[in-house]
Amino acid sequence: MKLLLDTHIWLWSLREPGRLGNRTRQELRNPENELWLSPVSTWEALILIEKGRIRVAEDSDKWVADSIKPFREAPFTHEIAAASRRLQMPQRDPADRFLAATAKVLGLTLVTADANLLGLGDIATLGNR
Numbered sequence: 062m063k064l065l066l067d068t069h070i071w072l073w074s075l076r077e078p079g080r081l082g083n084r085t086r087q088e089l090r091n092p093e094n095e096l097w098l099s100p101v102s103t104w105e106a107l108i109l110i111e112k113g114r115i116r117v118a119e120d121s122d123k124w125v126a127d128s129i130k131p132f133r134e135a136p137f138t139h140e141i142a143a144a145s146r147r148l149q150m151p152q153r154d155p156a157d158r159f160l161a162a163t164a165k166v167l168g169l170t171l172v173t174a175d176a177n178l179l180g181l182g183d184i185a186t187l188g189n190r
Contacts, residue, residue: 062187063095064088065135065164067173068102068156070189072115075128082190085172097169098132101159135163151177 066074066089073080074089081089088094103125109115110124117124137159145155145162157178164171165184173179174189 062088062091062093063097063167063169064187065097065099065160065167065169065171066102066132067160067171067175067178068105069174070172071098071102071128071132072106072109076115080189082188085187085189088172088187096132097135097167098129099135099160099163100137101156101163103129105156135167135169137163138166141166148181150181 070081070085078086089096106115106128107121107125110117110121119127141159141162144166145158148158148161148165150158150161157175160171160173161178161181161184163169164186168185170185170187171178172187172189178184179186179188
């Protein structure tokens with residue numbers, strides 16, 4: 062499987078792995094799966110660092126560089142931006158829209174615990190269970 066991690070799943074995998082469900086943990090460890098991360102998640106994490114909601118021991122740029130190493134970078138394209146506007150979603154969070162659209166356009170499975178992102182029609186999702 063090609064797994065796109067929602068921002069909170071990525072952060073939990075780094076900082077609070079106990080919050081990951083058994084299936085999620087198993088799929089993230091499976092060497093046959095590709096792990097993808099969007100630059101949108103990096104942006105969200107940096108905002109959390111700036112607001113003091115998460116703390117890192119080192120410079121945030123170094124933390125990001127080290128934290129993204131195991132992942133393939135999901136591109137943020139014009140096609141993804143346009144697709145994000147066509148999604149029928151209950152919330153308006155732009156980051157969630159971009160992540161869902163990224164999964165849809167690139168054919169990735171979005172790994173999330175966000176009930177608003179689970180079951181979005183033709184977007185493959187893996188719920189954190």
